[in-house]
Amino acid sequence: MENLIEAIRPTTFIESKSLSRLFDADITIAAETFQHTGSFKFRAAYNVALNVPNSHIITASSGNFGQALALACQILNKKCTVVMPDTSAKVKVEGVKSFGATVDLVETSKIGRVERVDQLMRENPEAYRASAYDDFLVIEGNATLGVEIAKSGKQFDFLVSPVGGGGLVSGIITGLCRHGSTAEVIGAEPRLANDAARSLKEGKIVNNEYEPQTVADGARTLSLGLHNWNVIKTGVKEIIEVSEENIKEAVKILFTYSNLKVEPTGALSLGAVLENPKQFDGKKVCLIVSGANVDMKVYKKILES
Amino acid sequence: MENLIEAIRPTTFIESKSLSRLFDADITIAAETFQHTGSFKFRAAYNVALNVPNSHIITASSGNFGQALALACQILNKKCTVVMPDTSAKVKVEGVKSFGATVDLVETSKIGRVERVDQLMRENPEAYRASAYDDFLVIEGNATLGVEIAKSGKQFDFLVSPVGGGGLVSGIITGLCRHGSTAEVIGAEPRLANDAARSLKEGKIVNNEYEPQTVADGARTLSLGLHNWNVIKTGVKEIIEVSEENIKEAVKILFTYSNLKVEPTGALSLGAVLENPKQFDGKKVCLIVSGANVDMKVYKKILES
Numbered sequence A, B: 001m002e003n004l005i006e007a008i009r010p011t012t013f014i015e016s017k018s019l020s021r022l023f024d025a026d027i028t029i030a031a032e033t034f035q036h037t038g039s040f041k042f043r044a045a046y047n048v049a050l051n052v053p054n055s056h057i058i059t060a061s062s063g064n065f066g067q068a069l070a071l072a073c074q075i076l077n078k079k080c081t082v083v084m085p086d087t088s089a090k091v092k093v094e095g096v097k098s099f100g101a102t103v104d105l106v107e108t109s110k111i112g113r114v115e116r117v118d119q120l121m122r123e124n125p126e127a128y129r130a131s132a133y134d135d136f137l138v139i140e141g142n143a144t145l146g147v148e149i150a151k152s153g154k155q156f157d158f159l160v161s162p163v164g165g166g167g168l169v170s171g172i173i174t175g176l177c178r179h180g181s182t183a184e185v186i187g188a189e190p191r192l193a194n195d196a197a198r199s200l201k202e203g204k205i206v207n208n209e210y211e212p213q214t215v216a217d218g219a220r221t222l223s224l225g226l227h228n229w230n231v232i233k234t235g236v237k238e239i240i241e242v243s244e245e246n247i248k249e250a251v252k253i254l255f256t257y258s259n260l261k262v263e264p265t266g267a268l269s270l271g272a273v274l275e276n277p278k279q280f281d282g283k284k285v286c287l288i289v290s291g292a293n294v295d296m297k298v299y300k301k302i303l304e305s
Helices: A017-021 A043-050 A064-075 A092-097 A113-123 A136-150 A167-178 A197-204 A228-234 A244-258 A265-277 A296-304 B016-024 B043-053 B064-075 B090-100 B113-123 B134-148 B167-178 B196-204 B224-237 B244-258 B265-276 B296-302
Strands: A012-015 A024-031 A055-059 A079-085 A103-104 A129-132 A159-160 A183-188 A236-242 A284-289 B012-015 B026-031 B057-059 B077-087 B104-106 B128-130 B160-162 B185-190 B236-242 B282-287
Touching: A012 B244, A017 A024, A017 A244, A024 B128, A043 A064, A043 A129, A043 A136, A043 A167, A055 A064, A064 B043, A079 A092, A079 A113, A092 A103, A103 A113, A136 A228, A159 A167, A159 A265, A159 B134, A159 B185, A167 A183, A167 A228, A167 B104, A183 A197, A183 A265, A183 B077, A197 A228, A197 A236, A228 A236, A236 A244, A236 A265, A244 A265, A244 A296, A244 B296, A265 A284, A265 B196, A296 B244, A296 B296, B016 B026, B026 B134, B043 B064, B043 B134, B043 B167, B057 B064, B057 B113, B064 B077, B064 B090, B077 B090, B077 B113, B090 B104, B104 B113, B134 B167, B134 B224, B160 B167, B160 B265, B167 B185, B167 B265, B185 B196, B185 B265, B196 B224, B196 B236, B224 B236, B236 B244, B236 B265, B244 B296, B265 B282
Parallel strands: A024 A284, A055 A079, A055 A129, A079 A103, A159 A183, A159 A284, A183 A236, B026 B282, B057 B077, B057 B128, B077 B104, B160 B185, B160 B282, B185 B236
Antiparallel strands: A012 A024, B012 B026
């Protein structure tokens, strides 16, 4: 498969009558939970692996991008090394290994992930260093989701997307824009990791001081990527900060009302609706549910909470 | 919406790379978990409500058909009464009520559900008595799923479907047959409720003596329906009996490897593969995952098991 569009799985649109009744809004879910490797990250990862000439790709990833890149490299016969913190969800470490990639586990208290990738790049100068979110090829890969939404035939008032490093939301904005969608794009970010919200307010990239310990592990990023920021600063209408309680509540609502297994980061978009339901009253809303890779123990604990 | 095809949600096909690797087979899931009301039953229920002239419909249902009929009647402006045992899953009782239907809870130790429907029919002679599974309109409604599978463009060797009263599998056979599919249809039934397997062996309908207490509550039927039996006796290649352990294991595998929330009855098809994986080795297999309506407590308990 040498073609991005053929390689990715189209998103699963679910017009949810039950969620729509619950929130008095016309809610459509765009679920990336059935994307290859269980999250939207495959779109970007495949686009990177397809387009760089290097036969070895090295990345640092807390999980979903690593898994996606591992599969992309397996399909395209490239070597793949993924640097992961030793605190990563077990299901994500095993996922990466199962696609034939090398996992490089680091004790983040002793050496930073960036430093470790620096080391590996010195040892493998022919390799490509892939960013999980800050790369034009990442934005372009994720833009395919924006295109699918624009082409879905539904005119949305709002589109709500989780925000971590910003690769997903900037890709969506890029894809929507190319197809003349007028939907307003809202970011959904954990309050514990609100660097993107603060960046938008201050008009410049603001960093988190340390890796935020939100349950939404896909949003534990220190800052937005630079390429993404250039798209986000004008393309995102606002960023809604979501409490840990509402992230977990959103996971439970998606389980009960939409029959979706969702990882906490994927539930951020519905969490944003929980934070401010009046804003979405009577509107046509598309919620991006970005992934489903969550440890069974963590998931059970959330259902119990 | 006066048209069946417009009213139903097309099934969600998921070509599962991870399941395919796990079982050395080419596995596609046809998930009805995102069908309206969370199970395939809406296909049949809507077809019944659409085609009978009566403005009041009464049925006995342990849950999924009741919920589906309630929504169908709400859409078509008909009155709906659902007789349910007082032991039904709470989520199903609430589901039925939320669509404006009347729930008639019966203590099954005191009065049978059939008797109670008899009573209600005497009180409401103008009403239509809908069977959850044994009705040509039910088979025809479910046939739409067979047609979707036949038209999916994939030539399956095997198609595995859960079997309770037999409405789903006979509908699928009917739909496949009309479109010239050569897939062999295999039924998957709880070993605790193996009346269909025994019927197929003996060449006539055999009853369970009492309602089997399998975890797959959608298969707690006393016998196959007569209309369904006429289709099943020649259309089903074999029925695989699935242990309670493998039903639960299948729920867990679908959670972990396919990101699907599935009710135990919906996991029967994968349970059949677990019972006899060699039979499916190297084959193209379509697994019908029929629904997702499961109480959160029951689901958590299965994940823990």
